[in-house]
Amino acid sequence: xxxxxxxxxxxxxxxxxxxxxxxxxxxxxxxxxxxxxxxxxxxxxxxxxxxxxxxxxxxxxxxxxxxxxxxxxxxxxxxxxxxxxxxxxxxxxxxxxxxxxxxxxxxxxxxxxxxxxxxxxxxxxxxxxxxxxxxxxxxxxxxxxxxxxxxxxxxxxxxxxxxxxxxxxxxxxxxxxxxxxxxxxxxxxxxxxxxxxxxxxxxxxxxxxxxxxxx
Amino acid sequence: xxxxxxxxxxxxxxxxxxxxxxxxxxxxxxxxxxxxxxxxxxxxxxxxxxxxxxxxxxxxxxxxxxxxxxxxxxxxxxxxxxxxxxxxxxxxxxxxxxxxxxxxxxxxxxxxxxxxxxxxxxxxxxxxxxxxxxxxxxxxxxxxxxxxxxxxxxxxxxxxxxxxxxxxxxxxxxxxxxxxxxxxxxxxxxxxxxxxxxxxxxxxxxxxxxxxxxxxxxxxxxxxxxxxxxxxxxxxxxxxxxxxxxxxxxxxxxxxxxxxxxxxxxxxxxxxxxxxxxxxxxxxxxxxxxxxxxxxxxxxxxxxxxxxxxxxxxxxxxxxxxxx
Numbered sequence: 001x002x003x004x005x006x007x008x009x010x011x012x013x014x015x016x017x018x019x020x021x022x023x024x025x026x027x028x029x030x031x032x033x034x035x036x037x038x039x040x041x042x043x044x045x046x047x048x049x050x051x052x053x054x055x056x057x058x059x060x061x062x063x064x065x066x067x068x069x070x071x072x073x074x075x076x077x078x079x080x081x082x083x084x085x086x087x088x089x090x091x092x093x094x095x096x097x098x099x100x101x102x103x104x105x106x107x108x109x110x111x112x113x114x115x116x117x118x119x120x121x122x123x124x125x126x127x128x129x130x131x132x133x134x135x136x137x138x139x140x141x142x143x144x145x146x147x148x149x150x151x152x153x154x155x156x157x158x159x160x161x162x163x164x165x166x167x168x169x170x171x172x173x174x175x176x177x178x179x180x181x182x183x184x185x186x187x188x189x190x191x192x193x194x195x196x197x198x199x200x201x202x203x204x205x206x207x208x209x210x211x212x213x214x215x
Numbered sequence: 216x217x218x219x220x221x222x223x224x225x226x227x228x229x230x231x232x233x234x235x236x237x238x239x240x241x242x243x244x245x246x247x248x249x250x251x252x253x254x255x256x257x258x259x260x261x262x263x264x265x266x267x268x269x270x271x272x273x274x275x276x277x278x279x280x281x282x283x284x285x286x287x288x289x290x291x292x293x294x295x296x297x298x299x300x301x302x303x304x305x306x307x308x309x310x311x312x313x314x315x316x317x318x319x320x321x322x323x324x325x326x327x328x329x330x331x332x333x334x335x336x337x338x339x340x341x342x343x344x345x346x347x348x349x350x351x352x353x354x355x356x357x358x359x360x361x362x363x364x365x366x367x368x369x370x371x372x373x374x375x376x377x378x379x380x381x382x383x384x385x386x387x388x389x390x391x392x393x394x395x396x397x398x399x400x401x402x403x404x405x406x407x408x409x410x411x412x413x414x415x416x417x418x419x420x421x422x423x424x425x426x427x428x429x430x431x432x433x434x435x436x437x438x439x440x441x442x443x444x445x446x447x448x449x450x451x452x453x454x455x456x457x458x459x460x461x462x463x464x465x466x467x468x469x470x471x472x473x474x475x476x477x478x479x480x481x482x483x484x485x486x487x488x489x490x491x492x493x494x495x496x497x498x499x500x501x502x503x504x505x506x507x508x509x510x511x512x513x514x515x516x517x518x519x520x521x522x523x524x525x526x527x528x529x530x531x532x533x534x535x536x537x538x539x
Contacts, residue, residue: 026270027446027534056277056454063453064359084361088539095539152539153270206263 026153029054032145033157034096035165036212042168043133044141047096047107051124052157058122078115078122085124086113094128095154097144106131136171136214146207154207162210171214178208265308272301273447276467280455283463291463298467301447302338302474310534312337312440313479314522315378317486319436322385322515323429324490330483333436338476340441342468344370345448353453354461363449364537370443371526377439378523381432385516393509400506439523446534447471 035048053061065077089095090110098105113126143162145154156162156175164171275297282290306313316337320330352358352366448468455464497508525531 026266027273027450029270029274054274054277056273056280056450059457060363060450060453061360063353063457064357064362081360084537085539088537092539150266151534 026147026150028057028151029153029155031157032154032161033159034143034145034162034210036141036143036162036167037127038164038166038168039133040166041135042166043135044100044105044130045133046127046129047094047098047143048112048127048165049094049096049125050157052118053122053124055120058117058120061122062117073117075114075116078117081122082113082115082124085115086110086126089126092147095145095147095152096128097146098130098141100134100136100141101139105134136167136212141212141214143210143212144204144207146204148204150206156208164212167212168214171212174211174213176209176211178206262308265304269301269304269308272297272304276301276447276451277454280451280458280460280463280467283455284458284460291466294463294467295470298451298470299474302445302471302476303478304474305445305447305471306338306475306478311375311378311522311526312341312475313482315381315440315519316436316479316483318515318518318522319381319385320483320486321490322389322512322519323432324494324512325429325433325487327484327487327491329433330487331480333433333440334480334483335476337437337440338472338479340437341444341475342448342472344442345444345452345468346465348444349449349452349456349464354456360537367443367449374439374442375523375527377435377442379520379527380523381435381439382516382519382521382523384432386513386520389509389512389516393506393513396506396509400503443534445471445475 031052033050033052035050036044037046037048039045061081062073062078065081066073067077094107094110096107098107108129108131110126110128113124115122115124117123147154162173162175164173276294279290279294279297283294316330316333319325319333325333348363348366348370352363356362358366448471451467451471452461452464455461455467493508493511497504522531
């Protein structure tokens, strides 16, 4: 092998471990339960989230918040944490990607946000209304919940992670597992360069997709 | 000797190829079903797999801490084992530690032994900062997560700024060396004091100064990497503290550090092996190869600056204390 190529190989071997730097470590796992609520005329009006944080993160996030020292965390004691979470969630568009007719659905202001601790786990509940209610007719409505940077690992909760509330009878719910399947190490460099940009979408490959079909 | 070295380097490269290729096959996992149909399969791709493994070990950590709390006899060993593996995968995934250390080694041509020392000490420092941080802020002051996050933020600024400084210093010295080599390559004359063959002698005093400076530099590298504690260690410490078993948290933190050190040391060894091979090739052929090697050193120094700057400006974020 010509020395130049060997040198290039050696350099590549050095660079390879650095190739992951643009990606993140998930240190928080959130189990998601989601409700898509409809009004009387069958229009989609809001997305209601019930997010359960993992036990270790819950302990970390709630430490020092038990102001009266009774060993219980009341809704009031958790209010500040809820507010911070909701505020940051707004900046991240609630990690919820709603698409209808190939268009992104935009959201209004959060309401009914509160937190509680259940079995040692922090549970955050909040509702985001869609900016303009719409009928999920025609092309399907898709819902994805993920953190593009993959700081947060969102996983569907056991049981019923997605439910349609008051939806027209014709509406059917479907779930597609993450589309990471085809990716190999060979295409890693591509995702590395994509991940370098501010529009990094690394987390999407870990996300499943819900589809609502109302034919 | 030379043949052995090339064989060793080839083995390293082969090991990498095996690692990259072989891991791909180990991806097929079938987690239990959750949503009528199949649960999301594990993402493929090496980095995805590493991250998935780390996330899996992270999930086991809290259960292991609970096990220790309930007095399960084997739980302590489980906790230490899981923490160690978590550390191995954590360091293999995204992180500035191995990037800075391997770039530094390529730029300076540090020995493999020095690389291992850098990896071990920086990981150890990481464990100590995590314990000090949680011990002081959470246990003594009863600080909230928000306060701890802010403190970590300040630590990050110091650590990342230090990376920039290290990188700039390297860039300055390597850049000058490159300029001198480039000039000599153009004029066809050797550079005095640059290429060190059998005829050249160093003054002992100068060598000593270089050694001290290089140790000071190494210390800066250790601090820049080890100052920012690993978020996983902080979480397990806080959780162990809440369960009233701090000792388990401390043991887990050191086990994590050992795992991190192992991975970073392996990458440091790889970097130093690759560099040694390149130097060997360059010493056999003067001129353009030496110049190329010098350019690689400059590139590695530049990489350190870019890492530091990207981390410092928040353009590149690897870990976050708050989820959103």
